[in-house]
Amino acid sequence: MAQPGAIDKRAYAEERRRLIGQIEAEARDTRSWTGRARFSDRVMAALARVPRHAFVPPEDISVAYLNRPLAIGHGQTISQPYIVAVMTDLLDLAATDRVLEIGSGCGYQTAILAEVAGRVYSIEVIEDLATRARRRLAELGYANVEVRTGDGFQGWPEEAPFDAVMVTAAPSRLPGVLADQLKAGGRMVVPVGRPRATQTLVLGVKQADGTLKTKKTLPVAFVPMVKGAEKKP
Numbered sequence: 635m636a637q638p639g640a641i642d643k644r645a646y647a648e649e650r651r652r653l654i655g656q657i658e659a660e661a662r663d664t665r666s667w668t669g670r671a672r673f674s675d676r677v678m679a680a681l682a683r684v685p686r687h688a689f690v691p692p693e694d695i696s697v698a699y700l701n702r703p704l705a706i707g708h709g710q711t712i713s714q715p716y717i718v719a720v721m722t723d724l725l726d727l728a729a730t731d732r733v734l735e736i737g738s739g740c741g742y743q744t745a746i747l748a749e750v751a752g753r754v755y756s757i758e759v760i761e762d763l764a765t766r767a768r769r770r771l772a773e774l775g776y777a778n779v780e781v782r783t784g785d786g787f788q789g790w791p792e793e794a795p796f797d798a799v800m801v802t803a804a805p806s807r808l809p810g811v812l813a814d815q816l817k818a819g820g821r822m823v824v825p826v827g828r829p830r831a832t833q834t835l836v837l838g839v840k841q842a843d844g845t846l847k848t849k850k851t852l853p854v855a856f857v858p859m860v861k862g863a864e865k866k867p
């Protein structure tokens with residue numbers, strides 16, 4: 635018998651299938667920006683599996699599988715599923731990869747990364763969101779995820795270097811500290827640009843000489859990446 639408040643992971647399978655079809659169509663339409671007409675089977679399988687309805691506010695469950703962002707409180711959002719798909723796909727993750735994510739929010743993208751990669755280290759600056767994301771991911775059985783409250787601009791030096799870095803809030807320029815925490819050959823995706831303007835999703839690939847080769851992909855709209863609270867001495 636289902637526990638009161640327990641998440642039914644299998645519910646809404648039909649809605650998820652419909653969403654997958656919409657993401658596939660949008661991938662074809664945005665090919666000239668991303669260079670990819672379709673996303674990998676592993677990424678699409680993760681989107682078909684993760685119950686997005688468990689990550690949205692209860693009053694929004696009926697619209698959880700629309701291909702659009704939704705508000706999650708604290709002025710923050712859950713990203714549009716197509717954006718989650720394209721950002722995950724651009725990282726070309728292997729099943730053993732260790733990934734740093736900045737901006738856990740509700741934890742939906744974290745769950746997708748946890749399905750596709752080996753281990754996910756996620757940093758969220760708003761403590762209440764971090765606590766709720768941690769609890770939800772644990773309830774859904776993701777044991778390969780760590781969520782920490784903190785300032786993503788610092789990265790997670792104790793666990794660096796990472797195979798991949800994903801930033802899901804927009805800094806005005808690509809944070810060098812995060813590029814430093816990437817392995818040679820590693821990939822990062824970051825929406826770069828001014829707040830309240832359209833940003834550009836930048837893909838960076840770390841070269842053998844330690845430099846980051848970057849490429850602009852598609853226009854995106856993210857909440858700003860904010861400086862974390864100053865640490866008290």
Ligand code: SAH
Nearest residue numbers: 712713737739742743759786802803859860
């Ligand atoms: N990844 C989420 C979307 C997150 S919205 C998803 O799955 O839908 C962006 C998040 O980044 C917000 O929760 C915001 O609080 C957080 N954020 C903003 N600046 C940050 C910083 N410096 N460090 C860590 N998190 C930050």
